[in-house]
Amino acid sequence: MEHLDQLEREQLWEKIQGALLNEQIDEFRAEFLEMHPYDQAKIFEEQPEETRFLIYTYLSSEEIADVIEQVDEEIVLQYITEMNPAFAAQVLAEMSVDDAVDILNELDKNKVASFLTTMEQDAAEEIKTLLHYEEKTAGSIMTTEFVVIHTEQTVKEAMRHLRKEAPEAETIYYIYVVDKFEHLVGVISLRDLIIAEGDWLISDVMSDRIVSVQVGENQEDIAQMMRDYDFLALPVVDFQDHLLGIITVDDIMDVMDQEASDDYSKLAGVSDMDRADDNxxxxxxxxxxxxxxxxxxxxxxxxxxxxxxxxxxxxxxxxxxxxxxxxxxxxxxxxxxxxxxxxxxxxxxxxxxxxxxxxxxxxxxxxxxxxxxxxxxxxxxxxxxxxxxxxxxxxxxxxxxxxxxxxxxxxxxxxxxxxxxxxxxxxxxxxxxxxxxxxxxxxxxxxxxxxxxx
Amino acid sequence: MEHLDQLEREQLWEKIQGALLNEQIDEFRAEFLEMHPYDQAKIFEEQPEETRFLIYTYLSSEEIADVIEQVDEEIVLQYITEMNPAFAAQVLAEMSVDDAVDILNELDKNKVASFLTTMEQDAAEEIKTLLHYEEKTAGSIMTTEFVVIHTEQTVKEAMRHLRKEAPEAETIYYIYVVDKFEHLVGVISLRDLIIAEGDWLISDVMSDRIVSVQVGENQEDIAQMMRDYDFLALPVVDFQDHLLGIITVDDIMDVMDQEASDDYSKLAGVSDMDRADDNxxxxxxxxxxxxxxxxxxxxxxxxxxxxxxxxxxxxxxxxxxxxxxxxxxxxxxxxxxxxxxxxxxxxxxxxxxxxxxxxxxxxxxxxxxxxxxxxxxxxxxxxxxxxxxxxxxxxxxxxxxxxxxxxxxxxxxxxxxxxxxxxxxxxxxxxxxxxxxxxxxxxxxxxxxxxxxx
Structure with missing residues (x-):
């Protein structure tokens, strides 16, 4: 499969649309879910309100979450608002916690509170922790869905833990190591972990040359650092070196894009770059x-x-x-x-x-x-x-x-x-x-x- | 360890410098190699020629390769030229093949030929394949150091192969699958591979929804695609879908930076952005x-x-x-x-x-x-x-x-x-x-x- 362009997506959609309108739920789901979430999102964005409402009923909250994670925040806001509130809360709970937080940050406080009380408690707790970090800091772009292991575990135990956590984690390619006080003390890449022998201790195979960022650090500095050091993920810590979250390279690419766009706009004297769809x-x-x-x-x-x-x-x-x-x-x-x-x-x-x-x-x-x-x-x-x-x-x-x-x-x-x-x-x-x-x-x-x- | 700033690096260097000048090779190596290659490079760049020559003799060609991979092409060119030619050839052979190609592209043909005949044959062959791709295309930024497995292998066999290849590969987090004609037919993430049972066939666990790029595709389009789809790596194929190489996210971040900088320069009417150290x-x-x-x-x-x-x-x-x-x-x-x-x-x-x-x-x-x-x-x-x-x-x-x-x-x-x-x-x-x-x-x-x- 090649990257789909606009035309290919339209052709594909013509095929799928029939199934949607004729209420052939299984056919629609099979065809739609076969696409990459980015292409699903591009097609979804072009649909009128009635079609979007049909799609909400045909897909699960988890599937909708995958789609709208690919859409610009401002537009997601509109979708979240038009959905049935209970369904919207479920969708938010299923999204990556960092993306959900970005959206909730745009809503007014009462609405956020009502979503948080409706959704499942675990997700609500995670979101609450992230909600209070300032915009454009490490805290605001990090996620709490990471894999953490302990120094005294063996490689085999760590791998077992990793297999269990893998489906939920944002990345499993760097695994962070904490001591018994939950202080960040090391990191091991999955590459090194799979090469290691099963009965070795994590403390012996991990690297203790760990680079971390403070939760309040500016996102632009973090982007620079991630590019310089070629990291795929960076751990975020508080002043006592407690591991709070991780920042992954895909979030940083968005930051780089945003910052480049900002500098460009300022050089042109457009304080807040217009979008081509502004009136x-x-x-x-x-x-x-x-x-x-x-x-x-x-x-x-x-x-x-x-x-x-x-x-x-x-x-x-x-x-x-x-x-x-x-x-x-x-x-x-x-x-x-x-x-x-x-x-x-x-x-x-x-x-x-x-x-x-x-x-x-x-x-x-x-x-x-x-x-x-x-x-x-x-x-x-x-x-x-x-x-x-x-x-x-x-x-x-x-x-x-x-x-x-x-x-x-x-x-x-x-x-x-x-x-x-x-x-x-x-x-x-x-x-x-x-x-x-x-x-x-x-x-x-x-x-x-x-x-x-x- | 936090990200080192200029001052911290200078302090660190003061400590290490003594060992270097007093010919305490082991102390110097221990301290210097403890740092991240990016920091090694930043320090190395600030040294005068005599110190650089000392460092060439204290480190292996592989260690030097790790350092200079972090340095801007134009400056690396200067280092490669000042080294003993036989040592330079070894260093080039030890570098990531895509980085080595970028440097050789800047040298004149005779010099390239002499380096290629001096270096070990395997490395020379890999470099030769990449040398003829046009600038700013997929071919010019891809690497040939990737892991490839076959559809009929089992998960266990694939893992064994992966462990063997891991130290040399640019990334092992996406493993590409080819059929017996060496056509690219699938991909499996390491995440999915470690969750799978050992006796399953790769063809059953791989995803055949594979997104690839043509070797002649423009690097800017590839960057856009990688950001949209949140990939960590993309396979590069020829017209017959033969797998030629992979592009990793760290190369793409450099491309994004370069493109943003280009657009910015053009808006300002600086055709080729000056560097702050130009005269x-x-x-x-x-x-x-x-x-x-x-x-x-x-x-x-x-x-x-x-x-x-x-x-x-x-x-x-x-x-x-x-x-x-x-x-x-x-x-x-x-x-x-x-x-x-x-x-x-x-x-x-x-x-x-x-x-x-x-x-x-x-x-x-x-x-x-x-x-x-x-x-x-x-x-x-x-x-x-x-x-x-x-x-x-x-x-x-x-x-x-x-x-x-x-x-x-x-x-x-x-x-x-x-x-x-x-x-x-x-x-x-x-x-x-x-x-x-x-x-x-x-x-x-x-x-x-x-x-x-x-």
Whole structure:
């Protein structure tokens, strides 16, 4: 079986749909459950409400849980709300506890309480433990469904325990080892466990070089760590090293995707990325705050140019190069910004030192500035036949590029210094700052050397 | 053991360094090899050449291979080149075959040939098979170190085979099943294998719902698939369904990181993201191509304004709002661009249809345009006391925002239609296109209604 694309799923669904509508429950179940849960979810998401209600009656709460675990939180919320509440509670209980918690976190408190009292007590307890961890921390993405063994067990006993726990556990490929105080003291991979002899003690075969994270640690740092160390799972502990849960690599891939998307949105000046299925009002509401801020920054730029109205009145041709100079400043600033934000994220800048980075950006600005300045001087000389105008624009571009490149790197570094996420210094923000810098340089030079231009 | 940070690693190294310099080989090896390979690599990278040469003599080729597998390709290249060639060949042979191939791909052909003839034949053969796959395809990131079993084996036989292969295999958590023609026909997770009874046949316990990828498939699509389906490994096959290799989740995390970084760089107009340790000349060389292209696009904008010189001569105050209007066009265009590029990447746009997206962007532009246009009209009226100027700028902003928002979405959609990566429509490119649109609208309107402004 290959990965199904949209078309293949639609064709498959046409086959299955008949069974569903003709109440051929067994046929429907056989065909539907044959698919990977991800494909089940993709098909399920496209169904109208009536069909979804039919599917709720044809599948068990466990089967529905498998499907909706693959769906985006916001949409699952809608499904959970439309289901019969008792059935919804069962579905939540059957889901991976970390996924169930993510959904309950979006509901209001009364609703959560009513679900928790309806569902089976074991599941409710597990969910309650996880509910109070802060968003984007280890606690909020970990699961409590892991396998734990004790130092004094033998390999054979551990394997027996593992076989029993395997169906429920999120992963069985790393097995964590605790001592009699339930402190995390070691880890053994299933790979090493199956190679070991049955009568060996776990304490002799486990690795005590265990890497763990604190329950309050930031999810982005955990993602970085998991990628660096190539782990499939990481144990989460409290301050006394008690094992609280594990984080698996599939959750981390979602985190990485989310974080990359966030950085990208911020660079584009979209505070909270629109979804392609938002309507225009929702999109406009997400984009307007930035646009209004930038509008006022733009007015500030306008008022600066306004101060040079006398210069403009005398040499109107100056105006035609404003977008060029401001645009170049914005472009080079965004480049420097992106490099600095990534450098901070990867820790590369911490290592090199901020001064070295700023000096390097200044030198880069000097080289790019001299190159672009030279090109533009020559072009304007041949185009307008005015060497002084050419030199004015050329020198302005050069100076602007140096200043804008430094600004692009400096702003995120300063933000980082004051513990503000440097990625909020988005592209449009830097661009507008650099508009102001470029206009000041350009009109400042033009006013100073006006007599050469007349 | 917690994740080591920079400071902890430095402290640890101070302890170990003494052993190294005093030629206490055993002490050095004990301390150094106790660390996770990632931390070993971080420390190793910071050493000067003399220290690295000492370390080459103290560790085996296998131990060095473990260290440098954690280092960026470009830097590994330097290490491989500085080592004694015979030792380098051994190190390459000991590395994961996919990592060794990545490095050899960067070397010139003669050098590769000489390494391959020096190294042990088995390793050389494996590397040769992988060397000819194209970059960024499944073939280029897969490994051939996987465990394969046959349909007619029993669970017990399979487990015995697995125990033998485990130390060499990249993962043993999915075991792939082939028939007698070596066609991939099934998969069984280690989880299911250890639960199964020893005398059952593999063909009865394996899953035949196997998802595989073609060897030429794009790595970005594979990453998406692996995330959607939550796989830890994926089998790679040729057109006849012969199993060629496997791709593991750790390689995919690197791909995801790389792709996110690429998209981010392109939005910022940095074709090939600088590294924080590049010098200024290298950085400038990477950024200049974009800047020169944008410089000429900017000249085009200037020539358009030049056509309105007569208008400007009469109403010089028009010039002061050029950066404001052009800037707003650039900002809103970048927002629409980012949303469209992500929407294409996630497949959301394919699902909704391009027309619907464009209509939505047009409506979004209308709402943001009317809001910003209204605000600016009022502000300019109170600031400059000229309602016609206010209305001119307001209407220009409104029209510009609508056009720029549509352009921001349209450009990547058209590129996608013609199979160009939409992410190359970077922020600076859209910004410059929108400069031109905005200037045309603004001066067009100003010229048409000039008599009101005088």
């Amino acid at each position: 225009a009002f929702v999109s406009a509401k997400k984009r307007l705050p930035w646009l209004i801020i930038l509008l006022f920054l733009g007015l500030f730029t306008a008022s600066i140019i306004g101060r040079f109205e006398a210069t403009l009145d005398k040499v109107a041709i100056l105006a035609i190069f404003i977008p060029l100079i401001a645009g170049m400043a914005g472009n080079t600033g965004t480049q420097a910004l992106a490099v600095a934000v990534r450098g901070i994220a990867t820790g590369e800048i911490e290592k090199q030192g901020k001064w070295k980075i700023l000096m390097r950006e200044a030198a880069t600005g000097l080289i790019t500035g001299m190159s672009c300045g030279f090109v533009i001087t020559v072009v304007i000389y041949f185009w307008q036949g005015d060497i002084f105008l050419g030199m004015l624009v050329g020198i302005s571009i050069m100076t602007t590029l140096i200043a804008a490149t430094i600004a692009g790197a400096l702003v995120p570094l300063v933000m980082h210094r004051f513990n503000v996420d440097p990625a909020v210094a988005s592209g449009p923000f830097i661009t507008t700052i650099n508009d102001i810098i470029s206009v000041l340089i350009y009109f400042g030079l033009a006013t100073a050397f006006m007599n050469l231009l007349l | 200024a000349f290298v950085s400038a060389k990477k950024r200049l191509p974009w800047l020169i292209i944008l410089l000429f696009l900017g000249l085009f904008t200037a020539s358009i304004i030049g056509r309105f010189e007569a208008t400007l001569d009469k109403v010089a105050i028009l010039a002061i709002f050029i950066p404001l209007i052009a800037g707003m066009a650039g900002n809103t265009g970048t927002q629409a661009l980012a949303v469209a590029v992500r929407g294409i990447a996630t497949g959301e746009i394919e699902k909704q249809g391009k027309w619907k997206i464009l209509m939505r962007e047009a409506a979004t532009g209308l709402i943001t345009g009317m809001s910003c246009g209204f605000v600016i009209t009022v502000v300019i009226y109170f600031w400059q006391g000229d309602i016609f100027l206010g209305m001119l700028v307001g209407i220009s902003i409104m029209t510009t925002l609508i056009a720029a928002t549509i352009a921001g979405a349209l450009v990547p959609l058209v590129m996608h239609r013609f199979n160009v990566d939409p992410a190359v429509a970077s922020g600076p490119f859209i910004t410059t296109i929108n400069d031109i649109i905005s200037v045309l609208i603004y001066f067009g309107l100003a010229t048409a209604f000039m008599n009101l402004l005088l």
